[in-house]
Amino acid sequence: MAMVTPLLELRNLRKTFTVGPRAVAAVRDVSLTIQPGEIVGLVGESGSGKSTVANLVLGLERPDAGEILYQGRPLAELLAGSGRAYRSAVQAVFQDPVQAMDSRKTVGWSIAEPLVIHRAARGAALRSRVAELLGAVHLDPSLADRYPHQISGGQAQRANIARALALEPSLLVCDEAVSALDVSVQAQIMNLFLEIQQRLSTAMLFISHALPVVRHLADSMVVMYAGAVVEQGPTEAVCEAPRHPYTRLLIGSSLPPDPERQPVRPPSARREALPTAGCRFAPRCVLATDRCRSDDPVLSEVGSAHSAACWRTDVPALVEPVQG
Amino acid sequence: MSPILSVRGLTVCYPNADQPAVDGVGFDLEPGATIAVVGESGSGKSTVALALSRLLNPAVSIRADALTFEGRDLLGLRREALRRLRARRIAMIFQSPFGSWNPSRTIGAQLVDGLRAAGLWPDRRERLLELLKRVGIDDPERRLGDYPHRFSGGMLQRAMIAGALVTEPSLLVADEPTSALDATVQAEILEILDELRKEQNLALMLISHDLGVVARVAQHTLVLYRGQVVESGPTAALYRHAGHPYTQGLLAAVPRLEGPRKTPLPAMPQGTATRGGCVFASRCPRAEDLCRTSAPSPRHLNGTDVACHFAEDVRREPIWRW
Amino acid sequence: MTASQAHAGSPGGGPPPAAAPGAAARRSRAPRRPTWSQIWAAATVLTIAALLLAPGWLAPSDPYHLDVSQRFQPPTAAHLFGTDDAGRDIFSRVIHGARYSIGTSLVVVTAAALFGTVYGAAAAWFGGAIDRVLMRIVDVFLAFPYLVFAMAISASLGRGLTSALIALVSLWWPSYARMVRGQVLSLIKDYHVRAARTLGASGPQILRWHVVPHTYDQVLVRYTLDLGQALIALTGLSFLGLGAQPPTPEWGLLIADAKQYALTAWWAAVLPGCVVFLVTLNFMSLGDRLRRRGGLR
Numbered sequence: 001m002a003m004v005t006p007l008l009e010l011r012n013l014r015k016t017f018t019v020g021p022r023a024v025a026a027v028r029d030v031s032l033t034i035q036p037g038e039i040v041g042l043v044g045e046s047g048s049g050k051s052t053v054a055n056l057v058l059g060l061e062r063p064d065a066g067e068i069l070y071q072g073r074p075l076a077e078l079l080a081g082s083g084r085a086y087r088s089a090v091q092a093v094f095q096d097p098v099q100a101m102d103s104r105k106t107v108g109w110s111i112a113e114p115l116v117i118h119r120a121a122r123g124a125a126l127r128s129r130v131a132e133l134l135g136a137v138h139l140d141p142s143l144a145d146r147y148p149h150q151i152s153g154g155q156a157q158r159a160n161i162a163r164a165l166a167l168e169p170s171l172l173v174c175d176e177a178v179s180a181l182d183v184s185v186q187a188q189i190m191n192l193f194l195e196i197q198q199r200l201s202t203a204m205l206f207i208s209h210a211l212p213v214v215r216h217l218a219d220s221m222v223v224m225y226a227g228a229v230v231e232q233g234p235t236e237a238v239c240e241a242p243r244h245p246y247t248r249l250l251i252g253s254s255l256p257p258d259p260e261r262q263p264v265r266p267p268s269a270r271r272e273a274l275p276t277a278g279c280r281f282a283p284r285c286v287l288a289t290d291r292c293r294s295d296d297p298v299l300s301e302v303g304s305a306h307s308a309a310c311w312r313t314d315v316p317a318l319v320e321p322v323q324g
Numbered sequence: 325m326s327p328i329l330s331v332r333g334l335t336v337c338y339p340n341a342d343q344p345a346v347d348g349v350g351f352d353l354e355p356g357a358t359i360a361v362v363g364e365s366g367s368g369k370s371t372v373a374l375a376l377s378r379l380l381n382p383a384v385s386i387r388a389d390a391l392t393f394e395g396r397d398l399l400g401l402r403r404e405a406l407r408r409l410r411a412r413r414i415a416m417i418f419q420s421p422f423g424s425w426n427p428s429r430t431i432g433a434q435l436v437d438g439l440r441a442a443g444l445w446p447d448r449r450e451r452l453l454e455l456l457k458r459v460g461i462d463d464p465e466r467r468l469g470d471y472p473h474r475f476s477g478g479m480l481q482r483a484m485i486a487g488a489l490v491t492e493p494s495l496l497v498a499d500e501p502t503s504a505l506d507a508t509v510q511a512e513i514l515e516i517l518d519e520l521r522k523e524q525n526l527a528l529m530l531i532s533h534d535l536g537v538v539a540r541v542a543q544h545t546l547v548l549y550r551g552q553v554v555e556s557g558p559t560a561a562l563y564r565h566a567g568h569p570y571t572q573g574l575l576a577a578v579p580r581l582e583g584p585r586k587t588p589l590p591a592m593p594q595g596t597a598t599r600g601g602c603v604f605a606s607r608c609p610r611a612e613d614l615c616r617t618s619a620p621s622p623r624h625l626n627g628t629d630v631a632c633h634f635a636e637d638v639r640r641e642p643i644w645r646w
Numbered sequence: 647m648t649a650s651q652a653h654a655g656s657p658g659g660g661p662p663p664a665a666a667p668g669a670a671a672r673r674s675r676a677p678r679r680p681t682w683s684q685i686w687a688a689a690t691v692l693t694i695a696a697l698l699l700a701p702g703w704l705a706p707s708d709p710y711h712l713d714v715s716q717r718f719q720p721p722t723a724a725h726l727f728g729t730d731d732a733g734r735d736i737f738s739r740v741i742h743g744a745r746y747s748i749g750t751s752l753v754v755v756t757a758a759a760l761f762g763t764v765y766g767a768a769a770a771w772f773g774g775a776i777d778r779v780l781m782r783i784v785d786v787f788l789a790f791p792y793l794v795f796a797m798a799i800s801a802s803l804g805r806g807l808t809s810a811l812i813a814l815v816s817l818w819w820p821s822y823a824r825m826v827r828g829q830v831l832s833l834i835k836d837y838h839v840r841a842a843r844t845l846g847a848s849g850p851q852i853l854r855w856h857v858v859p860h861t862y863d864q865v866l867v868r869y870t871l872d873l874g875q876a877l878i879a880l881t882g883l884s885f886l887g888l889g890a891q892p893p894t895p896e897w898g899l900l901i902a903d904a905k906q907y908a909l910t911a912w913w914a915a916v917l918p919g920c921v922v923f924l925v926t927l928n929f930m931s932l933g934d935r936l937r938r939r940g941g942l943r
Contacts, residue, residue, distance in 0.1 A: 045506035046477075058844050087846030099837040102856050113855075114845040153365075154594065163845070173844075182364035182533065187577035187589040194586060209506065216579040216586070239581060253511035255536030257578045257646075259560045262540050263511070 005072045007171060007203050008034040008057065008090075013066035015052055026052040028227040029066070036170065037201040039193075041218030041235065043211055043250065049227040050207050054175045057205060058092055059083065088118050091164035095176035097156035101148040107159045108134075108144025114166045133162040137192060154185035161192060165200070172196075172204045178213060186213070193217055211254050215239050220305070223247050226280035229299060233306030243308040245285045279311070287312040326395075327352035328494055328527050329376070333389035336368070336375050336551075343597065345371045347551035350389075351544075355494060356525040360542030360559070362532055362574075368551040369531045373499045376529070377414055378406055394494065411442040415488035419500035421480035425472040431480075432468025435487045442491045455486040459516050478509035485513070489520055496521070499531040514541055535578055539563060547571050550603045557628030566646075567630040567639040569608045576644035590644040602633070610634055610643055683935050690928055697744035698752075705738035709895050718911045728913040730904065739895035740918050746896040748925065750807055751876040754814045759869050761815075762822025767858055769823065770830035771849065781827070784820040792817045792879065793886075800888045807896065810889035814879055818872065825868065829861045871933030874926040881922055897922050 015027040027049045034040045044050040055061040057068065059079050068075035070086060078086040091114075094100045101110045111130045115121045121129050131141040137158040148156055157177065164172055174193070178186045194217065196202050208214050214221055215235055222232040223244065231244040242248045252263045274280050279297050282288040291311050299307045329352070336346040346368040353359050363369040374380045376391075378398065391398045394413065401409065410416075418424050426434060435452060439445035456464035459482040472480060481501060488496060501517070502510035518541060521528050532538050538545055539559060546556040547570065555568040566572045573592035595606030601616040602608070608615065614633055622629040625636065632638055680688075696704060706726075716733035719725050727736035769780040796813035803809045833839060834857060842856050881898030883889035890896030892903070897918050904914035 045508065060840065060843060082846075082848070084846050087844070090844075092841065092844040094837060094841060096837055100841040102838045102842075104859050105855070113842070113847070117845055117847050117851060152594070160841075183535070183574055183577045184364065184592045185594075187579075187591040190579065191588040191591055194588060210579075211507070212579040212581050215581060216589070219586075235585070249508055251581065253508040254581055255511065255514075255534070255540045256580055256582075257535035257539050257563065257575055259539040259563055 004035060006033045006069075007036045007038075007071060008205075009069040009072075010053070010057070011067050011069065013053070013056060013063045013068065015049075015056060015061065015063050025227050027056065027063075030224070030227075030229055031066075032222050032229065032232065034171065034203050034205060037197065037203050038220065039197055039204045039206055039218045041214030041221035042205060042207040042224065043209065043214050043221060044224035045209060047226070048224040050209075050224050051175060052227075053224075054092070054173050054205070054207055057173055058090065059086065084118060088114070088167040089169050090171045090173060091167065091169040092173045092175065093157070093160050093164050093177040095180050097153055097160050097180070098148045100160050101156065101163075103148055105147075106144060107146050107148060107151065107156075110148075111144070111159060111163045111166060114163060118167055120167065129166070133166055134159070136165065137162045152185075153181055154188060157181060157185075157189050158192065161189075161196070165196070165202075168200070170203060172202055174204055174206045174208075176208055177206070179208060179210065190217060211239070211250055212256075223250070226274055228280065229309065230281065231306075231308040231310075232299070233303065237303055237306045241303070241306075243302045243306070243313045244281075244310045245287055245312070246281050247308075249284070279309075287315055328355045328394055329353040329529070330390055330392045331376070331388065332391075333387075334372065334375060334391060335387045336371050336380070337385045337387075339383045339385075343551070345551050346375060349546070349548070349551075349553055351546055351553075351556065353495070353527050353529060355527055356521070357544065358521065358528040358530060358542045359544045359546065360530040360532060360538040361546050361548055362535065362538050363548035364533060364574075366550070367548040369533075369548050370499055371551075372548070373416070373497050373529070373531050376497060377410055377416055379416075407441075411438070412444075412491045413493050413495065415491065415493040415496045417481070417484050417488055417496065417498045417501045419503050421475075421477040421484070421504060422472065424484060425480060427472050430469055430471055431475065431483055435468070435483065435490075438487050439490065444491060448490050452486065452490045455490055455520075456483065458520065459483070459486045460512070461486070478505050478513065481505060481513060482516075485517060485520070489524060489526070492524060493526065495527045495529065497529045497531070500533070501530075502537065503532070503534065510537070517541075535563075535574060547574070550597065552603050553622065553629075553631065554604060555628055555630050555632075556622070561627035565627050565639055566642075567625055567628055567635040568604075568632050569610060569638055569643045570604050572638070572642050572644045572646065573607075575646035578646075590646075592644065602631075604632075608643070610638060687932055687935075690932060694744070694748055697741060698749055701742045701745055705735075705741040707735045707738045709734060709739040709742040710893060711735075718907070720911075721913050721917070727917040728911065730900075730911070730914050731907060736900070736914055736917065739900060740897065740921055743895035743897050743900060743918075746807060746890055746894055747877060747881055747898070747922070748873075750811055750896075751873055751880055754811055754818060754876045754880065755869055755872045757815045758818035758872075759822050759865055762819035762824075763826045763858065763861065763865055765819065766823035766826030766828075767830045767853055767861070770827040770834065771853060771857075777827075781824075784823050787817060787820040788824075790817060796883055796888050805888060805891060807884075807890045807894070810880060810883040813883070813888075814876060818876070822865065822868065825864065826858075826861050829864060830857055833857045833860050867933055867937045869933075870929055870936055874929035874933070877922065877926050877929070 010030055010032050013027050013030045014025070016023050016025050030053060032040065042050050042053060052061065056063050059075065070078055070089070075086065101107065108130050111133055112126050115126055115129060130144055134141050134143060139155060139158050139162065143151060143155060143159070178189050181189060190213065193204065197204065206214060206217055218235050220233060221235050221238050223230050223238065223246065225246045231238060231242065231247045238247060239251065242251055255262065275282060275293070278293040278295055279288070282292040285292065289311070297309045297311050299309045302308050302313050332350045334346055334349040335344050337344045349372055351359060361369045361372055375386050376398070378386070380386065386399065388399060425431070436445055439448055439452065453464045461467055461479060461482055475483065502513050505513065514537065520526070530538065530541055542559050544557070545559045545562050546553050547568065549570050555562060555566065555571045562571065563575065566575055576590040577592065579589060592607050598606050598616065601618060602611070602620055605611040605615040620631045620633045622631040623635060625639070711734060713733035716729050717731055719729040721728045725735050725737065727740060730736055765780065769777045792813070795817060796810060799813040800809045803812065839852060839856050842852050880889060884896045884898030885902045887902070890899045892899065900918045901915050904911070908915045
């Protein structure tokens with residue numbers, strides 16, 4: 001089988017922010033690969049660094065070390081000059097659909113904006129393309145004349161997706177794109193993302209704190225904790241046979257909408273200060289040993305295309321994720 | 325056992341609104357029991373919570389056939405009596421951990437304010453420290469001198485729970501208490517809340533949009549849609565035998581950790597507000613002319629109370645499968 | 647994909663638009679009866695436009711026409727504001743003077759607002775060392791006492807309305823620069839700007855489309871408030887002889903000329919003074935109403 005060039009490859013990315021006197025490593029040696037047409041889920045809690053990864057991929061921030069390759073070419077090179085080609089190939093959908101659009105511009109204006117910036121259409125062609133895009137996300141073309149605050153959250157998120165699709169990107173970066181929506185609207189938007197993947201073969205980096213949402217959409221997933229990847233692999237493998245204790249904790253903390261299938265009491269989630277050496281998860285981990293507190297574990301293969309950064313992957317899950 | 329809180333026909337209208345935000349809601353809450361009000365944004369679930377403690381702006385009209393708490397009529401209470409009730413008998417927790425605290429005063433000072441208002445300072449000092457430890461704040465004596473910005477969201481919510489329970493109220497109204505928190509923190513806080521509830525024989529009213537949280541916590545559930553209770557009943561029965569199309573739609577729309585993935589989720593269509601008939605008619609595939617002209621009243625149907633003309637059919641032949 | 651297919655009942659579809667926001671939109675679009683303050687604002691704008699564009703059409707007589715036989719006439723139906731020492735109709739002079747007083751104030755504040763907005767937006771956008779240098783310059787300008795500055799300009803460029811105008815613009819733009827810089831600094835952190843960046847919008851495009859238009863409301867409020875201030879400052883300079891020169895019917899100059907015979911012909915100073923007062927009050931109250939509404943929308 002011939003090797004396909006990955007669509008996007010992150011190699012040992014590192015980004016540190018200085019907050020006052022302290023340096024906080026938001027992203028530590030993150031590597032991940034997105035194949036063309038694939039949905040990669042990125043899960044983590046607040047402070048895990050997942051949004052920084054999104055900003056790095058979108059070119060909104062520059063990494064301190066490591067590199068990002070798009071179709072084998074380094075991002076730094078692609079963004080030199082106007083960076084228009086990369087900007088049209090990688091588009092974003094954000095969490096708050098109303099704020100992501102300019103409140104003083106109509107929805108139609110916002111959807112037309114990328115086409116104007118990239119000189120892709122003008123005049124009557126522009127108008128018909130906007131109507132076509134609204135149709136593609138199942139919105140009525142008359143919504144083009146409304147302002148963002150005049151439409152519902154679900155409609156606004158569809159409009160944002162229409163805007164992101166305007167330039168026919170090969171990758172969508174979705175940063176908590178369904179987290180602010182009501183359950184019934186969230187389901188519709190998730191369906192729309194699946195439809196986009198199937199119809200347009202658009203790849204996605206789908207970032208969310210909600211494990212069930214990522215499990216539903218992603219082909220493969222990456223779990224981050226304290227700036228580093230702790231587990232990654234095919235979605236089924238990660239969700240059904242999690243090997244990192246943090247992934248197990250996440251699964252055990254997810255409350256299913258079923259009173260009869262609630263998880264047993266999850267272990268304490270109390271946060272202590274993050275250690276500066278060893279496994280960052282060690283203080284919360286029931287399996288932690290002295291080695292975990294001194295040596296930082298590296299990602300190692302635990303199954304087919306499945307890896308975890310843990311010294312204790314040999315130990316079977318102590319906590320059954322679901323009560324019978 | 326007589327209910328601690330009894331609500332009948334609660335109707336709340338905001339000024340200049342053409343439809344009530346809460347429309348004829350009724351339920352009973354026994355001491356030590358939990359009830360959840362579940363609904364999406366705009367369902368009126370938070371308004372129910374605010375109306376119970378009369379925290380709404382005076383221009384908002386609150387009407388009810390009955391609104392009694394510990395045998396007293398809440399709507400007839402004067403300001404001072406109401407204030408005393410809120411200080412000692414009814415506690416509230418809100419969603420935003422940062423919005424609920426004054427950033428310019430220490431956590432300790434704000435907790436002491438609460439106790440002073442209840443006339444329980446300094447008698448309950450030891451109890452407060454004990455509760456803070458229970459909810460997971462280590463070394464509370466030292467942490468009480470900190471300002472809110474030194475706490476994480478989870479820690480603020482923990483302190484909020486300790487402050488709410490130290491007066492030993494008989495009712496706790498919690499409006500999305502864990503929605504802003506990480507999943508692992510949420511699970512732990514719900515657990516602590518449940519333990520304390522059992523110990524103090526506290527009645528808990530949980531307002532949430534999260535069907536997982538409701539399933540975990542509540543014994544009894546009300547499903548609210550556009551201000552009306554469309555279905556209510558014991559949580560287990562409601563989740564298993566949902567008889568209202570909206571309840572089914574909600575349950576079916578939630579992504580899960582088991583079962584099929586990468587397939588379209590059953591998603592309810594959006595709809596417009598209707599008058600006269602069933603509030604859900606415009607979104608309901610099962611709706612007939614009857615639904616558009618006459619509003620169904622709740623009927624007891626083997627487990628839950630369902631406000632749907634075709635509840636038997638809908639339960640036998642679910643509109644959305646979950 | 648065409649519009650008609652958008653309604654096809656795919657799982658993600660369903661009939662848009664949802665009721666509440668749609669209804670709200672329709673309500674806000676429905677024509678409403680104008681309020682008194684809107685009527686007043688419109689009347690003010692129209693009156694000033696007429697004064698500036700067609701003073702000859704409004705004024706009963708020629709403001710420069712000397713008629714010694716008519717000197718020091720008290721206010722009558724023929725001469726609403728009376729006449730001055732040269733027998734000129736003061737009412738006509740006030741109407742023609744609007745072009746100099748209000749017109750120059752408009753030029754002053756407009757130029758200051760335009761320049762200050764661009765300057766402040768640029769400082770915030772570029773940030774870093776550029777921002778620090780640009781803002782130090784602003785501090786220097788704000789530290790000048792305006793009268794001293796105006797006298798210095800008059801001394802170097804000669805007395806006249808142009809010198810006064812230059813002095814006032816130089817001293818007025820920094821407050822706009824400061825205000826707009828602050829707004830832009832917070833706006834460029836907004837989500838919609840972040841979103842526009844990911845679309846590939848260039849710096850000038852983001853500023854022009856997504857940042858500067860959001861400062862208009864506050865700039866407009868200050869602009870309206872400042873019109874009154876500028877009118878006072880400008881008539882003040884003319885009154886002191888640093889502005890308009892005779893025989894221009896500029897309002898400050900009218901009052902300055904009339905002060906010699908203020909005891910015998912009170913109307914020549916008092917009535918133009920009242921006009922300055924009323925116009926200033928009007929600008930201020932319009933600005934204040936705008937401020938309380940948070941702009942035009």
